[in-house]
Amino acid sequence: MELDQRIEWIADLVERHQGGAQPEQIQREAKAVFAHLRPDEIEAVERGLTARRVSIEALHEVQRLHLDNLQQELAAIRAAVEPWHPVRTMLDEHDEILRTLEALEELNEKVQKASALERTVPAELRILAENLLAAEHHHKREEDVVFPELAKGGIGMTVKAMSDEHDELRAMKQALRGLADRAADMAFADFRQKLGQLAQAIVFNLGDHIYRENYILYPAALRMVPDKALWTELKRRCDEIGYCHFKPVH
Ligand SMILES: [Fe+2]
Ligand SMILES: [Fe+2]
Structure with a gap:
């Protein structure tokens, strides 16, 4: 629209x-x-x-x-599932990713107002890029464990689009890490402009992706897979893939 x-x-x-x-x-x-x-x-x-x-x-x-x-x-989704449930873990991990996006937005705003590169900025930016890249296990559990169940329920096109977004976002996060590495060797105006574009694209696109998962996809997953035994099996397969360093495992 x-x-x-x-x-x-x-x-x-x-x-x-x-x-x-x-x-x-x-x-x-x-x-x-x-x-x-x-x-x-x-x-x-x-x-x-x-x-x-x-x-x-x-x-x-x-x-x-x-x-x-x-x-x-x-809150209703969280209350509907037990702490070990794969959907609960996904929602908790989304909270962590959103916190990193907030920090990226703040850092970008600080850089946009500056006229020279602050000494600490490259390292701060690198940590944020690494945190975002550390969510790879989260996306892999979605793609390999949860999404195939949803595809069986008839929303294969939607989950294919979500998986494609993981690929696009991964490339942007890698570009962000590359920018952190090159920051000290670049003209500041060039760095500021590239960071502005990349940070805005990541904050909006990843935030929007998580929004659709939180409020559309995972509520649909709970409706489409009502069988608790199947979720237990999905949890076992999630455990095999592994978790992100920022999320305590249940
Ligand atoms: Fe996702
Ligand atoms: Fe997700």
């Missing part, structure tokens, strides 16, 4: 929220319309709403409603 159409939808949604529409309906639509909004599009949304004389304060209320809804959904 084009950005203009999404802005129309959001404006309409905010007005219906102000008009007293059911919060459940607002949350359902907010989940669909906010899902793939990039950070740089949020400004355009606020401009579009201002031009339509729709309250920005009310937009923020809808966004808060949406975030509360997501938190509750995730």
Whole structure:
């Protein structure tokens, strides 16, 4: 959907929220319309709403409603499975990956404001790139253990797209590590520009990937594979692949 159409939808949604529409309906639509909004599009949304004389304060209320809804959904999934469950492990690992993405965003912002390379930046960047690359076992467990079960349930195209994204993201993470290694030998303006592009692409694309797994794919996995014995077998195969250094194993 084009950005203009999404802005129309959001404006309409905010007005219906102000008009007293059911919060459940607002949350359902907010989940669909906010899902793939990039950070740089949020400004355009606020401009579009201002031009339509729709309250920005009310937009923020809808966004808060949406975030509360997501938190509750995730808490419900966690509560529905035991700590050893492969889906629980995936969600916990997503939290760790998202924390690294936040740190990458902060580091990038610091570099974008600077006029010269701070001495500690290459090492900080290298640690973040290594942390992101350390999630390879997570992606392999998804591809080799969980996704094939979902493909059997008829969503093979979706899981193929998710696996392709793992490959694209891996290349970007490797490029980030390469950039950390070359930082001290590059012109600062060149480093700053390359970091800006790469960090934004990784933060958005990996964040969006995890969003779809948390709120669409894993809830679907729990519905499609209700058999606890099968999850026990899947957990055994996950153990064979192994875990990431940042996640305690149950
Ligand atoms: Fe994934
Ligand atoms: Fe994942």
